[in-house]
Amino acid sequence: MCPDGSINEYVKEHPNANKLALLSQVAGGVAYLHSRGVVHGKICGRNIVIAPNGRPLITDTGLTQVIQAQEGIFPWRLPSESVRWMAPELFASELDDAYTTSSDVWALAMTILEVMSGEMPYHPRRQVHATALAIMDGVLPQRPDNGIISDDLWDALNMMWTRNPDIRPHAPFVQWQLDVLRHAVEHPLYKL
Template identity: 25%
Template sequence: MKGLALEDDTPRDFTSQISASGTSKDEIPSAATLDEIPSAGTFGIVYRRTIESSEGTMEVGRSEDLQDWSSGRENHAKISKGINRELRVWLELKHPTIVPLLGIAKVQDSLFPALISEWMSSGTLYAYLKEQGTISASTRIKLARGVADGLEYLHSRSVVHGDLHPGNVLVDGSGHPRLIDFGLATIAGDVESQLNTTTAGRSVNPQWRAPEVIGIDPETEPVRPNFESDVYSFGSVMFFIVSGVTPWHEKKSSNHIIIELSKELLLHVPTTSLTITGT
């Protein structure tokens, strides 16, 4: 359906073509907490919808806002800047390892547009591995390599993802991983994009983020996400793909993990890879 592709790097408005009903994209098992595998980004959660056009029907994902609008105009302006920044970054990304952005759509009773992307039928990386159960080493290597290729592409475009974890890796119908959620992405050297980036509303996620980004040292300021912290996050994702467990899965809370990180302790490496677990 070539007619659904972006033209001239301008987001297409699908408001009149997108269906109003659909099913939630949240496929994260109840056993996994938000800190372990986030099912929503800063600005919303993804729902499955269909688009009717002259080219036919296509299933898409619609990211809708979940923010609290009672916080006033200042917060609205910050969110608007964040969405515009995400659009600006995402529009420039065109690669087999990136979930394609198709356009936008107006949402009833919302101040901000939804972002329309191709629908990834196998869900998040977490959900995909759990559904597959025991998978071969070659499949795990393919998944890890796909995520690595996606991150390498971002960095080649001077883009820092800033929030890489299994909830921000979707899997298409052919089993290929694709990166998504550029709400914290920045352009290296672009001061404006870095200044407008905030981690407010995000979980700390110490399983996936570099200690210096979390700010575990009370005597130093947290650093902004960068290429090096992206690589740290990739290592955590690869640990999950290979082992089948989330980093620090034996710890009961984010605070316990942060304490371990502050002691510079190493992860416990499972001796075998059995099932996917988040607890």
């Protein structure tokens, strides 16, 4: 159905792909889900595939592989693959349905970073538990130093990573921000 695979595979195979346009469409998909009362809970690059027509589709490929916590370190079960995209408030909840539209927006920001940089959030940190502890301690991912993420995009990501979930932007606003940034790149103003 989706021969180009995930969005990550797609942008590697198509280095000139308009990442901001793709990510704006992803944000639009998240906004649509939220408008229908659906919280995805596992937004990440692996769960976004590119259809034959070039449009991104949000899926759920079952990233909820769970590892058992080591006694004395974590008293709960931790989804190993998805920790890097989890909002900090999710670690404090004992509820299975703690995912919210705000935690989806946090994960969307991590996905934007992932797609733009070509690296998982919190790269090069490898340990799942160390990454979880860093997130709980308020550590945000480092900005890639390759210039791929503009100051405006980095500011938008930081808004989405606001620790208080009640003041994070909603997905339609994120889509609007990405559209503004995309248009600024596609139609730059030239100084004479």
